[in-house]
Amino acid sequence: MPEISRDEVRHLADLARIELDDAELDHLAPQLSVILESIASIAGVAAADIPPTSHALPLTNVYRDDVVVPCLTAEQALSGAPASEQQRFSVPRILGDEQ
Amino acid sequence: MTTLLSYDDAIAAFDPAMGLEVHVELNTATKMFCGCPTEFGAEPNTQTCPTCLGLPGSLPVVNRKAVESAIRIGLALNCGVAAWCRFARKNYFYPDMPKNFQTSQYDEPIAFNGYLDVQLEGGEVFRVEIERAHMEEDTGKSTHVGGATGRIHGASHSLLDYNRAGIPLIEIVTKPIVGAGARAPEVAKAYVAELRELIKALGVSEARMEMGQMRCDVNLSLRPHGREKFGTRSETKNVNSLRSVERAARYEIQRHAAVLTSGGTIVQETRHFHEEDGSTAAGRIKEEAEDYRYFPEPDLVPVAPSREWVEELRAGLPELPSVQRKRIQADWGLSDHEMQSVLNAGAIELILATIAEGADAASARKWWMGELARRSNEDGIELAALPITPAQVARVAALVAEGSLNDKLARQVIEGVLDGDGDPDTVVEKRGLKVVSDEGALGSAVDEAIAANAAIADKVRGGNLAAAGALIGAVMKTTRGQADAKRVRELILERLAAQG
Numbered sequence: 018m019p020e021i022s023r024d025e026v027r028h029l030a031d032l033a034r035i036e037l038d039d040a041e042l043d044h045l046a047p048q049l050s051v052i053l054e055s056i057a058s059i060a061g062v063a064a065a066d067i068p069p070t071s072h073a074l075p076l077t078n079v080y081r082d083d084v085v086v087p088c089l090t091a092e093q094a095l096s097g098a099p100a101s102e103q104q105r106f107s108v109p110r111i112l113g114d115e116q
Numbered sequence: 117m118t119t120l121l122s123y124d125d126a127i128a129a130f131d132p133a134m135g136l137e138v139h140v141e142l143n144t145a146t147k148m149f150c151g152c153p154t155e156f157g158a159e160p161n162t163q164t165c166p167t168c169l170g171l172p173g174s175l176p177v178v179n180r181k182a183v184e185s186a187i188r189i190g191l192a193l194n195c196g197v198a199a200w201c202r203f204a205r206k207n208y209f210y211p212d213m214p215k216n217f218q219t220s221q222y223d224e225p226i227a228f229n230g231y232l233d234v235q236l237e238g239g240e241v242f243r244v245e246i247e248r249a250h251m252e253e254d255t256g257k258s259t260h261v262g263g264a265t266g267r268i269h270g271a272s273h274s275l276l277d278y279n280r281a282g283i284p285l286i287e288i289v290t291k292p293i294v295g296a297g298a299r300a301p302e303v304a305k306a307y308v309a310e311l312r313e314l315i316k317a318l319g320v321s322e323a324r325m326e327m328g329q330m331r332c333d334v335n336l337s338l339r340p341h342g343r344e345k346f347g348t349r350s351e352t353k354n355v356n357s358l359r360s361v362e363r364a365a366r367y368e369i370q371r372h373a374a375v376l377t378s379g380g381t382i383v384q385e386t387r388h389f390h391e392e393d394g395s396t397a398a399g400r401i402k403e404e405a406e407d408y409r410y411f412p413e414p415d416l417v418p419v420a421p422s423r424e425w426v427e428e429l430r431a432g433l434p435e436l437p438s439v440q441r442k443r444i445q446a447d448w449g450l451s452d453h454e455m456q457s458v459l460n461a462g463a464i465e466l467i468l469a470t471i472a473e474g475a476d477a478a479s480a481r482k483w484w485m486g487e488l489a490r491r492s493n494e495d496g497i498e499l500a501a502l503p504i505t506p507a508q509v510a511r512v513a514a515l516v517a518e519g520s521l522n523d524k525l526a527r528q529v530i531e532g533v534l535d536g537d538g539d540p541d542t543v544v545e546k547r548g549l550k551v552v553s554d555e556g557a558l559g560s561a562v563d564e565a566i567a568a569n570a571a572i573a574d575k576v577r578g579g580n581l582a583a584a585g586a587l588i589g590a591v592m593k594t595t596r597g598q599a600d601a602k603r604v605r606e607l608i609l610e611r612l613a614a615q616g
C-alpha cells in the first residue's frame with residue numbers, strides 16, 4: 018500500500034518553495050496517501066500479461082519535418098498571462114537560489 | 117573569502133575526477149516539439165505557440181531533423197544508438213519552462229557508451245569516455261527586475277521570454293574522467309574544444325560558446341591518493357568558454373583541496389562561475405534525480421530509429437576533425453610541433469580555404485603562419501578576424517608564383533590589404549609594388565652595380581660566388597627592392613661570365 022510520509026511531503030513542499038506548517042503537514046500527508054492509494058488500485062487491474070506502457074497507442078516514430086509554421090503574436094502569447102511587462106511574462110519573485 | 121590550496125599542493129595530495137556535461141543547441145529551423153522558429157534575437161515572445169507555452173490541449177510532435185542530428189552526434193562520438201527510447205518529463209518548479217517540466221530523456225538516452233580521443237599539448241592522446249548523449253529542449257530566458265544587479269537576489273519580480281523555450285538541445289555527458297592528475301583542467305578544455313570541432317564538422321550547430329550555443333557544466337570531486345572512493349562533487353554551471361572550462365576545473369580542485377585538508381566537508385551543490393576572476397560561488401543545493409520525478413512523457417511516442425536509417429547516417433558522416441588533422445599533417449608534411457602551432461593559431465580552415473582558392477599548401481601556410489599570424493598577435497585579434505580573405509591571400513601567393521612580386525613586396529601588399537587599401541591587385545597598382553621585370557631597366561641596374569663595385573666583381577669572376585650577394589644587394593637598393601633577387605643573380609653571373 019503506497020503511503021506518503023510527513024517528511025516526504027515536507028521535502029516536496031521545499032522543492033516547490035511552498036511553506037507548510039506542522040498542522041498543514043499533518044493534514045496533507047494522509048490526504049495525499051489516500052490519493053496515491055486510489056491511483057494504485059489501477060495497478061491491481063493490470064495482470065502480469067499486460068506490459069506497462071507510457072502511451073495508449075502502440076506507435077513509434079511520429080515525426081514532423083523541420084519546417085516553420087506560423088506562431089502566436091506576442092499579444093496572443095501574453096493574453097492568458099496574469100501579468101506582463103516589456104512584452105514578457107511577469108512572475109512573482111523567485112525564492113531560493115538562482116539557476 | 118574562499119580559501120584555496122596551491123594547485124601543486126592540491127595535486128600532490130589528491131586525484132581529481134571530473135564529469136563534463138555539454139549542452140549543444142542544434143541549428144534546426146524549428147523547435148524540438150513544435151514548428152516555432154529558432155532564430156536568435158527576435159522580439160520577446162514572438163516565437164511561441166500553445167505547445168511551447170504549455171497551454172492545455174496542445175500536443176508536442178518530435179522534429180525529425182533534431183533526432184537525425186542527435187544520432188549523428190552519437191555516431192561521431194562512437195556511441196551505440198538506441199533501437200528504442202523515450203522522452204521523459206523532468207519536473208521542477210521554476211518559471212523558465214511554462215509547462216513546469218522540461219521534456220528530456222532519462223534512463224533511455226538516444227546514444228550511449230562512446231568515447232572521444234582528445235590530443236593534449238605535446239601530442240599525448242587522452243580518451244574521454246562518453247556516458248550518453250540525449251535529446252532535450254532549452255528553457256526560456258529570465259530577466260530579474262528590481263534587484264541591484266539584475267540578479268535574482270533582491271529582485272521584486274522576474275520577466276520571462278519563451279522564444280528559446282523548446283529549442284532542441286543535445287546534452288552530452290562524460291563518464292567520470294579519472295587519471296588525468298595535474299592535467300585534468302587541460303583535459304577538460306581539450307575535450308570541449310574537440311567536441312566543438314566535431315559538432316561544427318557535423319554541421320548540426322555553429323557551437324559558438326559566446327552565444328550560448330554550447331554550454332558546459334563541470335562536475336568535480338577529489339580523492340586522497342591511494343583511496344578508491346571520490347568525495348562529494350560540486351557542479352559548476354554554464355561555463356561558457358574554453359578558457360573558463362580549464363579555469364573552473366582548476367579553481368574547484370584548489371577549493372575542494374583546501375576544504376578537505378582543513379577537515380571540512382564539500383557540500384553537494386551547483387556553483388556559478390565568475391568570468392572576471394575565474395572563481396566559483398555557491399548556488400543552490402543540488403536536487404537529487406528523484407526530486408525531478410522523471411516519468412515517461414505520455415504525450416510523445418517512442419523513438420525507434422531503424423538500423424537502416426542509423427547506417428545511412430553513419431555512412432554520411434563527414435571526415436571527423438581528428439582524422440582530417442592527421443591527413444592534413446601528412447599532406448602538408450608538417451612536424452607535430454608545426455601542426456600544433458597551426459592548430460593553436462586557428463589557421464586550419466583559413467589555410468584550407470586559401471588552398472581552395474588556388475594557392476599551394478606551402479605558401480598558404482607560410483602567409484597565414486608568418487606575416488598574418490604576426491599581425492594577429494600584434495593587433496591582439498584572432499587570425500580569422502583579420503580584414504583579409506583567403507581569396508586575397510591566394511592572389512598574393514599567385515602574384516609571387518608568377519614572379520610579379522617577391523616576398524618583400526608581397527608583405528607590403530598584404531599590409532596594404534590589411535590597411536583597407538583594397539584587393540591585392542589594387543594595392544599593387546596604388547603603391548606601385550611590382551617587381552622590376554623590365555629586363556632593360558634591370559640590366560642597366562646590374563651594369564651600374566658591377567661598375568661601381570669593381571673589386572667585388574673581380575672576386576666573383578675569380579670564383580667567389582658568395583661575393584655576388586653584395587652586388588645583388590646593390591641592385592636591390594637601386595630598384596627599391598622591387599626586383600626578383602633570383603633573376604638579378606642570374607643577370608649578374610651572366611654578365612660577369614660574358615665580360616670574364
Ligand SMILES: [Zn+2]
Binds near residue numbers: 151163
Ligand atoms: Zn512553439
